[in-house]
Amino acid sequence: METESNNTATQKLPLQGAGGARALLANVKGDRWIWLIVIMLSVISTLAVYSSIGTLAYTKGVGVESILAKHVFMIVLGIGLMYVSHRLDYRYYAGISKLLMIITIPLLAYTLFFGSNINHASRWIPIPGTGLGFQTSDLAKLALITYLARILSRKQENIKDVKESFIPIMGSVCLVFALIGPANLSTGLMLFGVSILLLIMGRISVKQISVVCLIGAVLLAGMLFLGSRRATHISRVKAFFHPELADQDKLFQGNHAKIAIATGGFFGKGPGRSTERNYLPEAFSDEIFAIIVEEYGLFGGIVVISIYLFLLYRCIKIVTKAPKAFGALLAAGLSFSLTIQAFANMAVAVGLGPVTGVPLPLISMGGTSILFTSIAFGIILSVSRDIDEPKKVMVGEIREA
Template sequence: MKLLFKIFLRSVTAFDWPLMIVLLLLGATGLLVMHSAVGGTDWRYADHLRNLLIGLGVMWVVAMVPFPYILKLAVPFYVLGVVLLLGVEFFGSTSKGATRWLNLGFIRIQPSEMLKIAVPLMLAWYFHKRESTLKFYDFFVAGALLVVPFMLIVKQPDLGTALLVFGAGFCVIYFAGLSFKLLIPILIAAIVGIGGIIAYQEDLCKEGTDWVVLHDYQKHRVCTLLDPNNDPLGKGFHTIQSTIAVGSGGVYGKGYMSGTQTHLDFIPERTTDFIFAVFAEEFGLYGGVTLLILYLLLVFRGLAIAIRAPTHASRLLAGALTMVLFVYVFVNIGMVTGILPVVGVPLPLLSYGGTALLTIGIACGILMSISHYIPGNES
């Protein structure tokens, strides 16, 4: 009876309520805009509602697990993720030119999604173990732990997921004490590279030009970002139509279920990657700013949990997971508004997609576990 009472008490107190309230508001907004995007309550709306409930349920379960037990799963979770990525490399299913899925017979999974959690968890565990004897070479070991899954995901190819995995892992390494001075040469090289692409885009974006380090579809996305009107009915169609929808919403929006770009089928992938265009068209600038405020509150709450976290590992992991949520939002809205290339990153709690909602649920569950974690009180 005492054990049951402790389980019940933990289930009641598992939620971090400031974080939970923001998530519920975003989830409700997602259901609202999905209803408009699909034009009613068809199977996609029902699936999104189911996936949202599953994601929240998984979050609740993870939130009840004491953080030390979550940290103990770091190594097996990471190893399993890398093994599954190798399985994709040799036995994966290919669709639309990309090999990202692994058919296990009873279920078809996308292993790269689990690395968004497994990589920062593994790195937090590693730095936790090395906290008292941390040396410079430990950052090289951590870099290797990050690069292995990153390169396997890039090879699929899945640049969007690879960047999210890299961002999550890099945040842990940086928060663990990596000197900013070491990043200056990389930043300079990136600025020079971007400047060179912009300056010589006419030659670099010609058909047949090989960029060596990027696949053709990735090169086309960069070139489309620079000038989507080069192929307005092809590669530039997504960017052009989404920016038209966002701009046509104006200050007040066209009204719920009244978006012409949405309901005349001009917005591509309007239930997934480009759902923000649907929202912005119907709710305008005021709606878009309100949504951004909700996401900022989500990020601020995550950072507050990271700052108050009682151990080194919990601070590293909470900070990294919060930055992953930030990158989700920044990249998605950036590509919809035409300031970033289209890389296939969903908008948290709004975009259709069960795997992404499950990943976000696990991440938020870990944040909640950290928020009420008191060392020495794990039982």
């Protein structure tokens, strides 16, 4: 009798575990295709980072496995944050956006003047006791997009009022750009471009948008000709347009990225067989797309491009079906930010743009970049929940009737 009861208890344990897994999956809401995209990008990231961190591990004097373990931990933590953020009703992010902006502006100012200076750029704030750095521009992207979505959705009745609507919008966009641009011009320009797209969607007049663009152009000119990194910015632009006149050191990264892509062929050299990873200084981050193409060929590159295009397609569907203006603007801004960043990174890798420090979302190795990208995905999923759940309620009401 005791043996039978023990067997019964043993049989119940797997069932209880399966029930817990089913309960967890039942709480996963939103667009299932976006969840699948996140999983696919995470798998690609793990493979590509593992293949490209050999030189980094040697330089730091640690094993490749320890760096990979930290990267996988950040991916898992990011998926956890995405799960939490997608469970929160997206309407709460309207209130959170004000708090984020209040925190972000002082942090950006502190980073610009007192942040860690790496590669002649002050972009990070060290986190005491962790050995990690916090890149404040990642928080700024999330804060500004949610804040603009909030203002544009709430000020539609007097959207053309200069004092009530235009000045707060123009001030927030230009201030964030002015604080990010001097140290991270590429990120600042992309965020400024996404902001302009949101202003167009939010029915801001052409005249007012032109004023914002004019002020942005003045700020850009100041950063290019008066900023502390003006020499770096100008040399990169000159190297892109006139490579024959540029110093070969300035072309080193771009040339080896092109070699990696050119030698990849259609199906690539195979996983872990990259040779250019030993030469590219940021093979695991800025130039990771070149490593993917080298190892998986043109086919692998097309797969990655298709995933980001499909992400944009799913997000556009969410934007068009969102019942509230805030949700539509929020999903649009975040999706534009992710996809523009992705294609900017890939364009640099194939030589279609000057060298920048923009990572490939959810694929490049990183800390705060992965975490805030995951939160952005979670917010988009939260907006998509608002589309799916009303349908389920309506179906339930019909059945009850």
